[in-house]
Amino acid sequence: MNQARQETIPPNPAVLADRFNTLRYDPEADAVVLLNRAKYPHEREYVFCRSVEEVARAIETMIVQGGPPLAYAAGLGLALSDVNESAYRAAAARLLATRPTADDLHHIIPAALQRALQALAAGEDAKAAILHFVNGEIERGNRVSRQCGAHAAELLDDGDQVLTHCIAGAALCWMLWIAKHQGKTIHLIATETRPYLQGARLTAQCAVELGVECTLITDGMPAHLMSQGMVDKFICAADRITLDGHITNKVGTFQMAIAAHYHGVPFYVLGYDGPDPDTESAEGIEIEWRDGREVLYCAGRRSAVEGVKALYPAFDITPPHLISAIVTDRGVFPPHLIRMYATASE
């Protein structure tokens, strides 16, 4: 859709559509304030992190999750460091060590560190330099989300039943909101996404806020619904996109992509600001193994018997031949050509 049409879209009512709703630096408290995504929306708790370590632990325990949001939180967290070079370097290393898979963190922290060290060297306010940079990145991320969502909305048809997995974030909110204001009725089918239930909590809540009908299913049901002709499109996000068109996303995405390909259901990836320029192919992605015990519990209660172990690979990798297109703020790319993002115009 062109810019003129987009300007007629009312403000997006979904909390997750604007990253400043869920994470910000509070100058009075000198704290990074995070909406606790491990509890939201069952509880609306804001967590005040007053040190680099507290921000790092908030990322590790998924109080903030999602590639860009956790990167923004880490960036703001760097501003809580002591103001000297060695402290900044140690803080950056701590924040980078929180989670390995999504690429945003690994771009924002080195860039924010560079701003801090440049400011220090110039005798300027390093903390202000970090906050200026990271807040600018959050603003840019909000614009990217809206543009990506607008391009994705163009791929939807009135009456579509759209399957999604985990929480595809601000771009999903914008896709649904813009499609709605284009007069398209979209029915969202969301996997609950065990073990953290991002689908049953975050995605479902976005749909409720946007006035989009949403049906939840368990993570084992997508292929059956496809076989019954109940899924028109499968759309999710990506924590990292490689230059050769692989995507990594919440574990389960790969299985659903195989099922979509088997059934001829298009699979579109909300690719935000495109591939990671530093990751050529899948070998360059480190899949995070989280604590397997998280699988033994559901909503805080033990769901499994005693005496068994569990595994929790947090992400999986989907190869380009299973992907129909990657949708970015700069338009829609076939996965094998996502490298062209770098030279595309906005």
Add this chain to the structure above:
Amino acid sequence: MNQARQETIPPNPAVLADRFNTLRYDPEADAVVLLNRAKYPHEREYVFCRSVEEVARAIETMIVQGGPPLAYAAGLGLALSDVNESAYRAAAARLLATRPTADDLHHIIPAALQRALQALAAGEDAKAAILHFVNGEIERGNRVSRQCGAHAAELLDDGDQVLTHCIAGAALCWMLWIAKHQGKTIHLIATETRPYLQGARLTAQCAVELGVECTLITDGMPAHLMSQGMVDKFICAADRITLDGHITNKVGTFQMAIAAHYHGVPFYVLGYDGPDPDTESAEGIEIEWRDGREVLYCAGRRSAVEGVKALYPAFDITPPHLISAIVTDRGVFPPHLIRMYATASE
């Protein structure tokens, strides 16, 4: 394995390996006594059903589940009917209406009804005739399970990592137990199987009782583990097998079968006593839609936000080209040739 070798296998310690451990008619209480599978093994509660209606509701609420066990419970339940023809016919109709997908119920109830009516006509004890028939079927089912498990054990190699879904029942217990006594170390990988968590509860408990190492994963993880070379075989049961080689089983099986086929992982079905002679192909299977609200809760707690709906197709159908073999008490069949079961010897 031959009969001589099987006789050296010690008694199977898994509770679910012998159906009489979990369901029986108690003459003193004049009740059908059921191990409550909705709570087991977190709680070991035995439910006393004192009427046909109580047995029917126990089946509908999954106090007893699994194709053969729920059929046996229904058969024993028929013995709780008033002793006259119209009462028996009404009781049979009520019990048949509980669940549509698995075929065992639809064989045992008409056959038990026939025994009852024949006894009535001959002036004999109709209740005793029902119990004699159904207890004989349970004994036969136990033998079938052991034979099926013995044939399946032959397909396993020492060191295999075997993926399973839901609870594959007594044959799974026998497969694991016999393989263990053949000196094979098997590692079971069980999906938790939302929403009822049969994997996290029942399958995991069987593994613990059998001394087989078991790792739990969520229902979204199988394809990723396959891609990492962590799955040697995928083995599950079937609630109904068609004469042309389709199987229906707990929803999620189809998605895992597609992923197994994609990765070249063999998929073996524990087919117990073979195909349903009354079901030619997939069109003849009614997939049960259970109450979608069951998906909105996990282990008794609301897991989803308010304002959304949910769907719960309880089963899905896997076509024969995704199945490597169907293992029965009469041996191992390619799915397209499962019709030959009828003329095979035990």
